[in-house]
Amino acid sequence: MDVRISRSPVSGRARAPPSKSYTHRAILAAGYADGARIDHPLVSADTRATMRAVEAYGGRVAPDPAGSGSSRTGSGEGAAADDASALAVEGFDGRPDTPDDVIDCANSGTTMRLVTATGALGEGLTVLTGDDSLRSRPQGPLLDAIEQLGGRGESTRGNGQAPLIVGGAVEGGRVSIPGDVSSQYVTALLMAGAVTEGGIDVELETELKSAPYVEITLEVLAAFGVEAARTDVGFSVEGGQSYRTDAYAVPGDFSSTSYLLAAGALAAENGGRVIVEGAHPSAQGDSAIVDVLERMGASIEWDRDAGEIAVERSDLRGVEVDVGDTPDLLPTIAALGAAAAGETRIVNCEHVRYKETDRVAAMATELEKLGAAVAEEPDELVVRGGDSDLRGARVAGYHDHRIVMALSVAGLVAEGETTVEGAEHVDVSFPGFFDALRGLGAAVESA
């Protein structure tokens, strides 16, 4: 499905969906436990993949009518929870069963990395696969870590990419992995390590990128009564621990919030503003979007107690942003840069090339179609906007939710009409994205 977006003013309130990162971890943590209720989960294509994995390992995930708010029963395994405001997870309680079938992680890197480590705890073998994008993303360092622990971790094609085969009932130990490919390897090993006999010590060979995501992991583990910590060389989790909690509430998602704030900063109507609800402080590095917008000159206010961020249309100027900790903000910042005066330099972004698509290249190519001047280096993206208006064009979404959302926001200020291809991919992290934009008054039509 394509969407057509016309230049249009926005104003009013929108709610950020629940956090994808917290939801994945909470569902899997409840799987490692004997179960738990998850309040306000994100139910999206990616988190449904984690639900399916927990079920494959012997758990069960369903809407929980006893949870906070209302819930609607859907159908189908894992996807049973289509619109749930709470999930009841029955766990596999420590070690996973051997799955009856291959686990399809679809488009979700988080699912694949986190549940690959779970599979390595099993007596039998687990086979994991995903869509074309996921089968091209790097899994080698995690497979290597599993082998260092005495388990079996193989790529069927021998190229470090899925399909993967894992098993070996690992009992813990020491591993050494790079930190600059994906923090999800660390999260995976810490979550699995807690239920091994000996625990897992992770030594990082290179500086950790996306570090706040490991902080999210430590926060969720603590909420489930599991201790893990930073060490001088990396991270460590003791073995023999049990995951336990009755209920876990997922906070709002700051990566998703970034598109709504960007829409407000670029296109709020004169005298109006966009207010994003559900924005309570948490460990999410992507809350840095508030600071980035402020530095770009936006009039923005975050009421942390109320969990509300208000932003007005502002004349933005380019800034330098290091996205080492916040890779998922790159598409949003690039889109903002295309509409800001002067140069926006996004640095430390090489790891952003290993996502659903190479997002550095994708944003460079598509923003040029909208009229921005863009230069790309291996770990930098420089966007020069502002000399004249962006102009509407047909742009590719690369089957990538964040590229689709960022380009749609740019479409709000491009002259004429912008067509974004593959709009259905927002289902990965923000299924209600286009409804939220329409609710703010944006002119968005399905094409």
Ligand SMILES: O=C(O)C1=C[C@@H](OP(=O)(O)O)[C@@H](O)[C@H](O)C1
């Ligand atoms: O652990 C997580 O929830 C995530 C970690 C980040 O990936 P990397 O650690 O691979 O950079 C981020 O890009 C992804 O969207 C979600």
Ligand SMILES: C=C(OP(=O)(O)O)C(=O)O
């Ligand atoms: C990269 C992302 O997620 P994942 O790694 O889980 O596919 C994302 O949501 O931008």
